[in-house]
Amino acid sequence: MTDPHRATGVLLTNLGTPAAPTPQALRRYLAEFLWDHRVVELPRPLWWLVLNGVILWIRPRRSAAAYQRIWTQQGSPLLTISQQQAARLAERLNEQHSSQFKVALGMRYGQPSIESAYAELETAGCERILVLPLYPQYSAATTASTYDALGAVLRKRRVMPHLRLLRDYHDHPDYISALAASIREYWQQHGRGERLLISFHGIPKRYAERGDPYPIQCERTAQALAKHLDLASEEWQLVFQSRFGPQPWLEPYTDRTLEHLARNGVKRVDLVCPGFAADCLETLEENDMLNHERFLAAGGNEFHYIPCLNDRPDHIDALGEIIKENLAGWL
Ligand SMILES: C=CC1=C(C)c2cc3[nH]c(cc4nc(cc5[nH]c(cc1n2)c(C)c5CCC(=O)O)C(CCC(=O)O)=C4C)c(C)c3C=C
């Protein structure tokens, strides 16, 4: 029997980030990240040679420089924002429900690990654990990889908890309305561009062709958001960013679309990233810095990056609601 007085555990996860913006820390982080079979689906011997022979010699220095541009006094934005989300969510859940909740944050790569987050919940005596990967859209590269990591932790235990894993929340109405509200607020304060680019992290095209539902979920999120904002079809566009490696990735590419728009006389674009629950390297550096510069260099006048939902109260409320809907029979 489970003890109803014990706290319910919520394990929040995200991708993770290097420990420091240095080549050494990036080497460690990228080695873990890029060795994941879910992320790079190449045969291991070949990939081992390319990764250890080329990529881990070149990429860490380049990526460290990129991280240095976004690093703050508190550390990596992705980590500090995720910690805020976990703290706010714990407050909210414990305010709104009579039973107790414990929220732990675990990162798929780097620290704090999924194992350490799981151990925190275990130590607190949580017999029921709900896992919420903060990826609104499912991909094998992200969500399935998180399930793998959790499985590796559970394999070492004799006693399993009651366990629920949330797969995705790409079309949850509270998530969509929080996104719409954040964009409307941004427009009220900064005016509005001619085009809204809705930009998601890409994946290799081949992964989608093999059945990964990620692009379909991105499309659904973007459609629902555009509908919520009453946008006509020429006022917005779905694009994919953060290409990595030589294979074709999901298109249209964010960077090329920005250049194309600028060359065709579009003066101002706004860009939002609904697939990232928290601002990170791929939003702050790649979009707000690199893609911003690219748009201006191609002849655009104004590029506005609209921040992620981060610790906005409506985001925390949406996550709280998503959790609540998955607690049936537990409280
Ligand atoms: C939001 C969903 C994400 C998907 C899907 C995703 C797929 C994916 N990513 C890579 C390679 C890299 N991604 C990197 C950074 C990064 N990726 C995501 C999210 C998704 N990735 C986030 C939130 C971040 C930022 C982390 C941070 O610390 O701020 C990087 C590392 C940075 C760099 O060196 O440029 C790489 C590499 C692949 C190959 C992939 C799908 C197969």
Ligand SMILES: [Fe+2]
């Ligand atoms: Fe990524």
Ligand SMILES: [Fe+2]
């Ligand atoms: Fe990137």
